[in-house]
Amino acid sequence: MKKLPAVLTALVVTAALAGCSTGGEAPQAEAPASSAASEGAAPAEANDTDLHFLAMMTPHHEQAVEMSEIILAVDGVSDATRDLAQRILDGQAEEIGIMRGWADAWGQDDLMQMHSVHVANGMLTGDQMGSLERLADASAGDATAVAEAEKTFLELMHSHHEGAIAMTQGEIADGGYTDLQDLAQQMVDVQTAEMAEIDGLLGR
Template structure:
């Protein structure tokens, strides 16, 4: 079994535990729009979250973590267009606090966080080879590669956030999903504009 397979198994296990923890934390009621879907009754976040919320927070933490890693790789370089440096800085500043927020939700919901690196390469996640290419690039080449990779990364995040908006129950998690859709859609347009100018 490869390390990547182990990480994937750990992520799936964390999500399975999340579902068990959320359904066990309080009495449940059937969600009228989705037969068989249940959510806990009560005013606290742990009593209003469902499996979609747990999945969103667990996976978006890992997604944000990689975006910050990509931004750090870009920010460590010299000779990069200042507009791309500014974008990478803004991404890092925006997403780090969101990770903290989502970790807090998981703790409140009694859901374990997935192990770092446990996400597969869907949803816009970069592969090890992608990350190595960014690390090896320099100057204008690094700026272009960062933009190309981050566009794909953001597009994956928007898909994940739209799923949470449609299926999530916790108001704070759904609100974050809406904010991610808005912010990252705007950044995708910005990055495409920058790419056209480099």
């Protein structure tokens, strides 16, 4: 997997240090107050579904942040798409901090590393990411190319969100750690709204 972009690394560190709260509603990225967690193990209520979800959703979010950074670097992108991309970047970077906070507290580094190279549901292939990057790079001073890059970003992000929402269903239904289930539901709510927003931007 690619090294995290500098802005994502900074956001994750900041989010982890700040407790990763948004208006007091998001679950806190704090080590659970159980003796098991203090010893570097998952709390008793966390099950395999929770651990797998952390390991797979984290790289999924990282790719969404990277996609957003690509389109935000393109001059001439519409204000509406730029605003959406910035919200995706900020929101998912914060959630990465929360998930990594739990994984670190629970001693799940090996599991996270093992799944970091896997292609989770809805993630872009290398060819798709390369295509988005090439469109963005070729868009300088070309309104038609900018429009194509923007359209491609929106279409790919819609599919990416669909994959994320599908991934959350197992966690919501079968996870054991309530805070992570709540975070998964938050992901569904936010990304469902963003998909509707994308449909509007694409004129669907």
